[in-house]
Each structure stands twice: as C-alpha cells, then as structure tokens.
Amino acid sequence: MDISDIDYNIDTDEVLNLEEEYYQKGYKEGQEHSTKQQLTEGKEYGYQTAFQRFLIVGYIQGLVEEWTVHLDDYNSSVSNHLVQLNELVSDIPMTNGDSEVSEFEKRINKARNKLRVIATLVKESWKINKLDEVVKQVGGQLQVSENVDDMW
Amino acid sequence: MPCEGECSCSKKGTTDVQISSSANKDSNDDVWDEDRSVSSNADIQRSHEKQGYLDGLSHAKESSLQAGFDTAFPSGAQLGIAVGKILGKLRSHNDEALFIQGKQELNIGKIMDKKYFNDELELAGEHEIISKWQKIVENLK
Numbered sequence: 141m142d143i144s145d146i147d148y149n150i151d152t153d154e155v156l157n158l159e160e161e162y163y164q165k166g167y168k169e170g171q172e173h174s175t176k177q178q179l180t181e182g183k184e185y186g187y188q189t190a191f192q193r194f195l196i197v198g199y200i201q202g203l204v205e206e207w208t209v210h211l212d213d214y215n216s217s218v219s220n221h222l223v224q225l226n227e228l229v230s231d232i233p234m235t236n237g238d239s240e241v242s243e244f245e246k247r248i249n250k251a252r253n254k255l256r257v258i259a260t261l262v263k264e265s266w267k268i269n270k271l272d273e274v275v276k277q278v279g280g281q282l283q284v285s286e287n288v289d290d291m292w
Numbered sequence: 293m294p295c296e297g298e299c300s301c302s303k304k305g306t307t308d309v310q311i312s313s314s315a316n317k318d319s320n321d322d323v324w325d326e327d328r329s330v331s332s333n334a335d336i337q338r339s340h341e342k343q344g345y346l347d348g349l350s351h352a353k354e355s356s357l358q359a360g361f362d363t364a365f366p367s368g369a370q371l372g373i374a375v376g377k378i379l380g381k382l383r384s385h386n387d388e389a390l391f392i393q394g395k396q397e398l399n400i401g402k403i404m405d406k407k408y409f410n411d412e413l414e415l416a417g418e419h420e421i422i423s424k425w426q427k428i429v430e431n432l433k
Contacts, residue, residue, distance in 0.1 A: 162336065163347075166343065166347075170345035172348075174348070174350070178353075182358060182362075183413040185361050190367070190369040191371050192400065193372065194368070194372030198377035199380040
C-alpha cells in the first residue's frame with residue numbers, strides 16, 4: 141500500500157468531517173437563536189391574550205366585592221346571587237389547556253348572565269352597561285392572529 | 293478550490309473557500325505550513341458555520357411559539373384579573389374622572405411595558421402601576 145494514498149484519504153475525511161462539524165455547530169446556534177426568539181414572541185402573545193380575556197373576570201370580582209361589602213344597602217334577595225356569581229369567577233382556570241379554556245368560556249357565559257340579573261335587581265345596570273367597551277379600551281385589540289381561535 | 297457543493301454540507305455554490313494552501317503561489321507547497329493551514333481552516337469554519345446558522349434560523353423548534361404562549365398565559369391572566377378588579381371597584385364608586393384615569397393608566401400598553409419584566413419576560417416583583425392603583429382603591433373606602 142502506498143503510504144501517500146493513505147495520507148490523502150485521511151486528510152479528505154478530516155476536511156469533510158470538519159465541514160460537517162462546523163455546519164452543524166452553526167445550524168445549532170441558528171436554531172437556538174430562532175427558537176428563543178419564537179419563545180419570546182409566544183410569551184408576548186400569551187401575556188396579551190390572557191390579559192384581555194381575564195380583565196372581565198377581575199372586573200366582576202371587583203363589583204362582587206363592593207356589592208358584598210355594602211350588602212346592607214340592598215335587598216337581601218341579592219346575596220344568594222352574589223355568592224353564586226363569586227363562585228363562578230373566583231377559581232376560574234387560568235391555564236391554556238383545552239379543557240381549562242372551555243371551562244373558562246362556560247363560566248364566563250354563566251357569569252355574564254348572573255351579572256345582568258344582579259345589576260337589574262340592585263338597579264345598577266350602569267355598572268355593567270359598557271363592560272365590553274371597557275375591556276376593549278383597556279385590553280386593546282388582539283394582535284395575535286386574524287382568528288384568535290388559531291392560538292388555542 | 294472553490295466550494296462546488298460536493299462537501300458534506302447541503303448548500304451549493306455559496307462559498308469560495310481555499311481549502312488547502314496549495315493555491316498560494318508565493319510560498320512552497322508545504323501543506324503542513326501552520327500559518328496557512330490555520331487561516332484556511334478559519335475560512336472554512338466561518339463559511340460553513342454561517343451557512344449552518346442561516347439554515348438553522350429557519351428551523352426553529354416547532355413548538356416554541358406555543359410553549360411561550362402557554363408559559364406566559366397564567367401570568368397574563370393574573371395581571372388581567374388584578375387590573376379588572378381595580379376597574380370594577382373604581383366603577384362601583386361612581387367617580388367618572390377617576391375611572392377614566394384608571395382606564396388610561398392601567399391600559400395594556402402601560403402594564404406590558406418591558407421595563408417591568410426581566411429578559412425571560414417574567415414580572416420582576418410587584419407591578420408598580422397595579423400596586424399604585426390597588427392603594428388608591430383601598431383608600432376609597
């Protein structure tokens with residue numbers, strides 16, 4: 141066997157291996173960079189979306205607390221409704237899993253109805269009249285996607 | 293020897309790298325010359341790493357966007373609830389001017405200001421604006 145042939149082959153393999161190694165090193169860095177960027181972008185969307193969706197939960201909690209504190213001012217028939225409304229919004233799921241999200245929707249729908257009943261009973265509909273407008277003013281328009289459902 | 297895409301990486305024709313030192317005419321043909329083998333090696337490294345980097349950039353791990361979304365969601369929910377509660381209480385006190393001021397200062401753009409979050413977008417301690425308005429609401433009673 142010619143010794144120079146052996147040298148040549150080893151040299152070529154080494155070059156190819158090095159090229160592949162460098163490429164992979166760069167690839168990994170590029171992938172890590174864009175993965176991190178997407179993770180950050182996802183977090184921003186997550187913050188915005190959840191913030192807007194949960195404003196109404198807090199708003200209802202605030203109303204319920206104030207009504208409860210001043211219960212003496214109102215007809216006692218309202219207290220039962222307040223307890224029920226409080227249950228609907230107090231431990232509402234705050235994660236983005238499928239079942240939690242559908243539970244959220246269910247509770248919000250019930251809570252909206254209950255809220256209307258209470259506001260009518262205590263003759264304070266002005267507190268909830270522009271609720272959705274307030275949520276929009278404070279939470280802004282979602283910039284997540286044309287179809288919000290795509291995100292879930 | 294220009295890269296013709298016959299090397300082990302997948303991109304063709306985008307590099308023009310001196311792989312060996314044989315193209316250098318101003319010296320002998322000693323391929324083991326340390327200086328030149330170092331510099332050509334650095335060129336190869338740079339071009340292949342760069343190509344790999346560019347290819348890697350467009351291949352972010354698929355679930356990362358959703359993972360970020362799910363991670364931040366509960367924190368966003370907590371902020372939303374805190375702000376909503378303040379507004380609900382403000383509303384209950386029927387002070388229109390204060391309610392309008394609250395809506396402006398507690399707007400999502402102000403709450404989500406980067407200065408309140410660390411590099412991982414986690415809330416660093418309590419939120420200044422929210423704490424301020426929680427105190428305002430407490431003092432209404």
